[in-house]
Amino acid sequence: MSTLAERATGGDVRAMARLISMAEDRADGVDALMRELYPHTGRAWTIGVTGSPGAGKSTLTDKLIEHFRSEGSTVGVLAVDPSSPYTGGAILADRLRMQRHTDDAGVFMRSLGARGSLGGLSRGTREGVLILDACGYDVVIIETVGVGQSEIDVMRVADTVCVVLVPGLGDDIQAMKAGIMEIGDLFVVNKADRSGADRVVNEVRGVLEFLKGREWVPTVLQTVAENGEGVPELVRLLRLHREHSLKSEAGRERELARLRSKIEDIMLERLSDRVEKLWTVRREELLEAVRERKLDPYAVAEELLSKA
């Protein structure tokens, strides 16, 4: 094994952080490192925490860390922030709260920006999970901010997906839930001390009715992350899902689906790189011809590909 991978799996946090940065930057040599680490993966439990902005995901994550730590499990957290494509990984105010765990050697936290990712999940998220797994973290939590593609992508990476909802965020956001309704293994209505929480629970139950008969039917529970209310029950239900996945055929199929999209993502990345290189010195000339409608984009793409 290379020194860097050896140091990381041996417990050197700085080496681990370095590996994640390399993955985020798609630095040279990172694939070779990932290949070394891969045989050491497969033990961690990856939990995706996703939902609307303002739902209290960070506070909930904070309480989950606390709970898992109290049971002796080590926890790695990847906070994915697709909102900052240009600046890369803004630290939101809520996330500062989690910083209280930074002195705990059993907790590793990292923010990932959304630089140049193909889908909604930041580049480096997939590798980040593998790295934390190989380095022995028992639980890896991926927290995403945002509504849209990123939620879907969480499912492709996480073993268990927890969707966090909240009362009173307006109708559009309610409508959006339709999309994320299909990816949750568990639904949490957080800030349950606010009025309207029961209504949200009922709405979700109404939607989940349609999933009856499946091997795993998601449940809905209420939490008040702020004061820890409902968190032990949340952990119990998350664990129930984990146990179900590990022994069911559905769980095995989902793992294969996850590996499949992992491989497809890697290929897609490679192909994007290849495409950029296909442009020859003739780029400006070709683009100008397309602009003037002397050529069309499809013809140019075809021509460049024929030389690949």
Added chain:
Amino acid sequence: MSTLAERATGGDVRAMARLISMAEDRADGVDALMRELYPHTGRAWTIGVTGSPGAGKSTLTDKLIEHFRSEGSTVGVLAVDPSSPYTGGAILADRLRMQRHTDDAGVFMRSLGARGSLGGLSRGTREGVLILDACGYDVVIIETVGVGQSEIDVMRVADTVCVVLVPGLGDDIQAMKAGIMEIGDLFVVNKADRSGADRVVNEVRGVLEFLKGREWVPTVLQTVAENGEGVPELVRLLRLHREHSLKSEAGRERELARLRSKIEDIMLERLSDRVEKLWTVRREELLEAVRERKLDPYAVAEELLSKA
């Protein structure tokens, strides 16, 4: 020209809708059709309307349609909905409002789901714009729901990007604006009759300060889409940007960048199709080996790509 392309450019709305569906499904023969249509494109003005969920984008789009129609321009609308990857193009309540234009032959509206797109923009969006352009629509409005990658992708397709913000959507969403701040040619603070509108305007102005000295510095204006307040001024400013793009070097460069990513996207799609075929044959066997850690995802990706 093929009959379908001929019928569409001749004003047959059903033929046009058919073309867009074919593009969305990437049906056989659609490239040939797009190549036929391409020489007829380049006339339409494509406006991207994007922003946070609940900002009132659909209501604003509705008013823009009304305004452009009153000036005699024809309008095509593509409503991109990345929130429903499974169901494909949910119609949100707000969008129903726009349906009042369906009896107007000068307006064409179409929802696109996010099925299997590589980036955040739905498959078919790029072609949809070209089709509407070739069929003679003066203005093509792309409306996206969602926060994240899709906003960035709108920029790659639209001539003019209008970012819609709204007071009082909470701090998370405020933080998110950082990402979309860089893609707007114009910023609208909608629902400006709500308290806090001035504060949002000032915040945006603060950020835009950093762009001073550029050829085009975006402005911020307030609207109340609900009653049409500010819409004529919005159109005036949108048009100002359009005129600037048409005659400035920056506008020309942006068009070339757009054509470049269009061509690269087409190449990527082609290459993905090739890989997909190789993958299909050996998929189960390879996935099982990766699951058992006998192979790693990087090695599998590399092997498949080497044969593509």
